Every structure is written in structure tokens, then in C-alpha cells.
Amino acid sequence: MKIPLAVFLVLLLNTGPSRAAVDAPTLQLLHLKGPIYLVEDSHYVATNSLVYVGPSSVTVIGATWTPETAQILANRIRTLTSLPIREVIDTSPDPEWSGGNAYWKRIGAKIVAIKVTYDFLQRHWAEAVAAFRRNNPSYPNVPLVLPTVSHTGDFRLQQGRILAFYLGPSHTAADIFVYFPKEKLLDAGSILKEKLGNMAKADVEAYPNTLRKLKALNLPIDMIISGHWSAVHGPELIDHYLELLKLNAQGQRKADPE
Ligand SMILES: [Zn+2]
DSSP: OOOOHHHHHHHHHHSHHHHHHHOOOOEEEEEEETTEEEEEEOSSSOEEEEEEEOSSOEEEESOOSSHHHHHHHHHHHHTTOOSOEEEEEOOOSSHHHHTTHHHHHHTTOEEEEEHHHHHHHHHHHHHHHHHHHHHOTTSOOOOOOOOSEEESSOEEETTTTEEEEOOSOSSSTTOOEEEETTTTEEEEETTSOSSOOOOTTOOTTHHHHHHHHHHHTTOOOSEEEESSSSOEEOTTHHHHHHHHHHHHHTTOSOOOOO
């Protein structure tokens, strides 16, 4: 049967899988609050991260998935400012937070991490990439590029306007929080989300304790940025996730695919 071209195109545009195949992934940079910009990246598994445009340099919070996505983000940053991208924080050893390291290193940015994340990357990067590629075969076999700066504990950047800290195992053994005191904003990466998410590497015993430690800090928080699904939340996201962990521990809820 010969289908006229116009009909064929309509069929092509209306069928789900074909449409998904032509939807190219996007990476957007949106203004969030003061010097803070939100990165919405739809590559591989949709991820939200942050960029801080300081008075004399830019700090990227989360290295993005690959050197290629890192370059796309750098190009987006260039539309905002010509200030140098001086530091990138690896907020987790998972691919979406450390996979872009090679690009950032190439352009001369410091890649900064807490030692727990550095050590985890060094030991487990290859297996993390292999595991992720099993479900996402289009993800490239990104070689390990370690952070160029490893802090033994918590650290501050941008004259104290960015604080990176580790409170214990959660989503992985080495995910950290990043806090912006002036904006009362907490970046929770993969640690806090509206859904339970992937628990494959999670420490289910320690996770709630880590979140209780976060609450005990009594940080003034107006906004929490979550690494997956919807980005912007209020401080109640901590209790919401504690509840999801509790239900998961009681076996009432299956893990979501991401
Ligand atoms: Zn994640």
C-alpha cells in the first residue's frame, strides 16, 4: 500500500514512540533567585541542578551528565555572563552530578568535592557507568575524571555564600547538600525528591538519620531544589521524603523506575 506523503507525516507526528524519538533532549537555564539559576536538563534521566553567578566568577553546582552536556551548559552560561566559570561542585558520585568533569577540567575550572565523594568516585565510577548504561544504552562510556580539589570536610565558596556539607549516607554513601545562606536555599540533588526514586545504592538504615541531622541543623530554608521530577519545593520536602522512606521500609511502596 502506498501512503500519500502528507498522510504519512500526520501518522508519524501522531504516534507516541515516533514522536518521542524526534524530541531532542534539552538543557535550559532559568533565573531562580538572586544570583542563582536553575538548570533543567532532559538528557538521559531529567535532572535539575544550579548555577551561581557571583560578583567575579561563576560556580556550577553539579557537573551534569557528560562532557557534552557540560559544554551545552557552559554555552548557556555564556548567554548570561562573560565571567569565568571558576569552580564546579561534584555533589554526588552518580553520573548526572560528576559525568561532565572532563569538560570542566579542560576549560580550566576547579572541580571541587568533599573527600567522601572523591573517594567514592575513585572506587565506583566505572561500575556506576556500567550499571547506568544497562538501562540507558545511549549514555556514553564516560571515563573517570576525578575532582581537582578534595576537601576533608565541609567547604565554602564565593566568600561564604555557598556552603557544601556532608551529613552521612543517603541516596548513595557520598551525596552532599549545598546551602546558600543569603537566599535560604538548599540544593538537595538526588537526596530529596517528590518520589522515592532509585534506591539501588541507598543506605536505607542511615538515610532517615541523615535527614534528621539536616533538620537538627535548623537552617533557615525558604526553598529546596530537588534533583529529579519537579525542582522547586518548600522545606516540607524533608518530612515528605522521610515519610516515603518510612513507607518503603514498611514495604508498602515499590521503588520508582528512576
Ligand atoms: Zn539522581
